[in-house]
Amino acid sequence: MDQVKLGIVGFGIMGERLVRSAFPHPAVRLVGVWDPSPEAAARLEATELGAPMLEDAGAVIAACDALYIAAPPAAHLPLARAAIRAGRSVLLEKPLATDREDGAAFVAEVERDGARAAVNFPMASSPAVAQLAAWREAGAVGAPRQLHISAEFGRWPRGWQQEAASWLARREEGGFTREVVSHFLFLTRRQLGPLELLAAQVEYPAGGGSETAVTAELRAGGVPVRLSGSVGRIAADEANSWTLTGEAGSIRLRDWSYAERLDGEGKWQAAPDALPNPAMRPHALRAQMEKLAALTRGEPQNLATPREAFEVQDLVERILAA
Structure with missing residues (x-):
């Protein structure tokens, strides 16, 4: 072909x-x-x-x-x-x-x-996300009870984004909630169901800069979701996690690419084939291109739809307006 x-x-x-x-x-x-x-x-x-x-x-x-x-x-x-x-x-x-x-x-x-x-939400093609889904299907979580999304940054924009700081650092189009948290909200929507915003609080600096702290309470398919994020509270460029706890156990996605399970001793254990994000990214993006080819040919694929993206964006904007 x-x-x-x-x-x-x-x-x-x-x-x-x-x-x-x-x-x-x-x-x-x-x-x-x-x-x-x-x-x-x-x-x-x-x-x-x-x-x-x-x-x-x-x-x-x-x-x-x-x-x-x-x-x-x-x-x-x-x-x-x-x-x-x-x-x-x-x-x-x-x-x-x-x-x-x-x-x-x-x-x-x-x-x-x-x-x-x-x-382009690459989590639609993430090997780590596929591992989380497989664990859930095997019963590792059971009925979900709560989800916590955490996104922390040493600075915003991140070091590798400074070229685009003219808009990423501004309140109108930028900020970590739009750029990073949106990925985890998409993941939540795919894993748990429709999202509902219950309450949110946002901190902005003077002068029109993007947010420096966000907290929110949501529900996804009936499951309580807690979101927290900030800039300047950690030394590292970035740390993030998506942690789902259920009646049978807990799983999480850490730093974009590590699928982990909580073992019986309370320690997080990574999947045997887990990779750091720079090594995993080519796998996800190549799969995204494979699916774009399928979309172009009118074949089945599971890329994020415009409706899914709009639902996530609408939720993000309502959080930022809090």
């Missing part, structure tokens, strides 16, 4: 990460990129994939079968609509949109028209 032709708009951190982690790929071929940054062309050339830096987003859409949108959030929906009108499939970075009403309208358009659109 012919490879799906992929175009990318936005060759910053996420665009370059995808290319370096997932390519060359047997099902997907990179055919063109556009980014307004003068440095982006040199970084694309350094990947040695031979994909050209095209003159604008329209040229990328014209050249591809599937468009990956890794531009800043305000550009997501205009680019997605242009690609869909041209008959392309789209994979958007999250958040889905910067305006709630426009995001809801886009979801309605996609569902009405049967457009091929998905959002």
